[in-house]
Amino acid sequence: MGESAAQRLDARTRLIAAATAAFAERGYHATTTRDIAARAGMSPAAVYVHHSSKEELLFLISRQGHDAALDVIRSASPDDAEPFERLHATVHAFARWHAEHHTAARVVQYELRALSPEHRQEIAERRRAIDRHMRDVISAGVEQGVFDVPDVAGTTLALLSLAVDVARWYQDDGQRSAESVDGAAPLRDLLAVLGRQRPQLVLHDPRGGV
Amino acid sequence: MGESAAQRLDARTRLIAAATAAFAERGYHATTTRDIAARAGMSPAAVYVHHSSKEELLFLISRQGHDAALDVIRSASPDDAEPFERLHATVHAFARWHAEHHTAARVVQYELRALSPEHRQEIAERRRAIDRHMRDVISAGVEQGVFDVPDVAGTTLALLSLAVDVARWYQDDGQRSAESVDGAAPLRDLLAVLGRQRPQLVLHDPRGGV
DNA sequence: ACGCATACTAAGCGCTTGCTTAGACTGCAC
DNA sequence: GTGCAGTCTAAGCAAGCGCTTAGTATGCGT
Numbered sequence: 033m034g035e036s037a038a039q040r041l042d043a044r045t046r047l048i049a050a051a052t053a054a055f056a057e058r059g060y061h062a063t064t065t066r067d068i069a070a071r072a073g074m075s076p077a078a079v080y081v082h083h084s085s086k087e088e089l090l091f092l093i094s095r096q097g098h099d100a101a102l103d104v105i106r107s108a109s110p111d112d113a114e115p116f117e118r119l120h121a122t123v124h125a126f127a128r129w130h131a132e133h134h135t136a137a138r139v140v141q142y143e144l145r146a147l148s149p150e151h152r153q154e155i156a157e158r159r160r161a162i163d164r165h166m167r168d169v170i171s172a173g174v175e176q177g178v179f180d181v182p183d184v185a186g187t188t189l190a191l192l193s194l195a196v197d198v199a200r201w202y203q204d205d206g207q208r209s210a211e212s213v214d215g216a217a218p219l220r221d222l223l224a225v226l227g228r229q230r231p232q233l234v235l236h237d238p239r240g241g242v
Numbered sequence: 243m244g245e246s247a248a249q250r251l252d253a254r255t256r257l258i259a260a261a262t263a264a265f266a267e268r269g270y271h272a273t274t275t276r277d278i279a280a281r282a283g284m285s286p287a288a289v290y291v292h293h294s295s296k297e298e299l300l301f302l303i304s305r306q307g308h309d310a311a312l313d314v315i316r317s318a319s320p321d322d323a324e325p326f327e328r329l330h331a332t333v334h335a336f337a338r339w340h341a342e343h344h345t346a347a348r349v350v351q352y353e354l355r356a357l358s359p360e361h362r363q364e365i366a367e368r369r370r371a372i373d374r375h376m377r378d379v380i381s382a383g384v385e386q387g388v389f390d391v392p393d394v395a396g397t398t399l400a401l402l403s404l405a406v407d408v409a410r411w412y413q414d415d416g417q418r419s420a421e422s423v424d425g426a427a428p429l430r431d432l433l434a435v436l437g438r439q440r441p442q443l444v445l446h447d448p449r450g451g452v
Numbered sequence: 453a454c455g456c457a458t459a460c461t462a463a464g465c466g467c468t469t470g471c472t473t474a475g476a477c478t479g480c481a482c
Numbered sequence: 483g484t485g486c487a488g489t490c491t492a493a494g495c496a497a498g499c500g501c502t503t504a505g506t507a508t509g510c511g512t
Binding site for chain 3: 483484486487488489490491492493496497498502503504505506509510511
Binding site for chain 1: 468469
C-alpha cells in the first residue's frame with residue numbers, strides 16, 4: 033500500500049472534520065467539495081477516494097452526532113432515579129453536549145433537510161429514540177405524580193428544542209465559548225426569571241387553559 | 243402601462259410569497275430562481291422584472307419579518323408596567339408571532355447567513371433593536387429588585403432564542419398548527435416542569451454559581 | 453391611430469457545481 | 483527488481499445555476 037491504515041483513517045477523519053467545519057460555517061448547500069478538500073489540505077478529487085459523495089459526508093457527521101447525543105442522554109441518569117433529578121440530569125447533559133460540541137451540533141441539528149431520503153430515514157430512527165427517551169423521563173414523573181404535564185409530547189418537543197438551540201449560543205472565537213462558560217448557565221437564568229421568582233405566573237394561554 | 247399599479251404590486255408580493263415558501267421549505271441555497279418563478283406562476287425571467295436578484299428577495303423577506311417582529315415586541319406591554327407582567331407579555335407576544343408566522347419566521351431567523359454583507363448589516367441593526375428591547379425589559383426588573391439575573395445579556399439571548407425556536411415546532415399541514423394550538427402552550431408546560439413544580443431545583447452550574 | 457412604457461417569455465450565456473477519468477507516485481510483498 | 487494495491491492529483495465533463503438578452507403582447511395617453 034501507499035500508506036498505512038492509520039494514515040488512511042486519518043485522511044478520512046480529516047475530511048469529516050473539514051466538512052463539519054465548512055457545513056457549520058456556511059451550511060451544506062453553500063459548501064463546495066473544493067472547499068472541503070482545501071480545508072483538509074487535499075485536491076478536490078481526493079474527497080472521492082475516501083467518501084462516495086458530499087451527502088455521504090453529511091450523513092456520517094449526522095449519524096455520529098446523533099449516536100453521541102443519544103449516548104449522552106441515556107447515560108445521564110439511571111431509570112430508577114427520582115423523577116425531577118432524572119429530568120434535570122437528562123436535560124442538563126443534552127444541553128451541555130450541544131454547548132460543547134456546538135460546531136458538530138449545528139450540522140447535526142440544522143442540516144437534516146439536505147440528507148437523502150434513505151439517509152434521512154436512518155437518522156429519523158435515532159431522533160425518535162432520543163424523543164422516546166425524553167418522553168419516558170417525563171412520563172415516569174407524571175405517573176409517579178411528581179409532574180403535572182397535560183401535553184407530554186409537546187413538552188418533550190419544547191425541552192429538546194430548547195436544549196438543541198443552546199448550540200447556537202456559542203462560537204469558538206467569541207467570548208461566549210463552551211470551554212469558559214457552562215452551557216446551561218444562561219438556561220438557568222432564563223428559568224430563574226420565568227419560573228423561579230414568580231412560579232405562579234408562568235406563560236399562560238389567553239384563550240383558556242391553566 | 244401594460245398593467246395597473248395594483249397588478250404590479252400583486253406580482254411583486256406574489257414573488258415574495260413564493261420565495262418565502264420555497265426558502266422555508268428547502269432553504270435559500272437549495273431554492274432555485276426557477277422554483278420561485280414556478281410557484282408564482284411565471285417564467286424564470288419574470289423574477290427579474292420585479293426584483294434585481296434572488297438575494298434581494300431574501301433581504302425583503304428578512305427586513306419585513308424583522309420589522310413586524312420588532313413592532314410586535316414593542317407594542318406588547320407599556321414601559322411602566324409591572325416588570326414580570328411586562329416580561330411575560332413581551333416573551334409571549336414574540337413567541338406567538340413566531341408560531342403564527344412560522345413559515346416566514348423560519349426564513350427570517352435561519353437564513354441570515356445567505357444575506358450579502360451590506361444587507362446583513364441592515365438586518366443586524368434591527369436584531370440589535372430587538373435584543374436591546376428585551377434586555378431593557380429584564381434590566382428594568384433587575385433595577386426594581388424584582389428579578390435576580392447575574393447575566394442579563396445571556397438571559398436575553400436565551401429568552402429570544404427560545405421564543406424564536408417556537409417557529410420550528412409548527413407546520414401548516416400537521417396537527418401542531420399555530421391556528422389550533424396556542425404557540426406558548428408547550429412553552430408553558432416546559433416551564434411548569436422545569437421551574438414551577440420544584441422552583442428550587444432549576445438547572446445549575448456544577449462548577450459553581452447559584 | 454399611434455407611440456410608448458410596462459409585463460412578460462423563449463432562448464441562452466457564462467460560470468460553478470458535484471463528480472469522473474487517466475495517470476503519476478509510493479511503499480510493501482515476494 | 484518487479485508487480486501491485488492503495489493514495490493522491492491535473493484536467494475536465496455534464497448538468498444546473500443565477501441572470502441577461504431580444505423580442506412579443508398589452509393597454510394607456512394623446
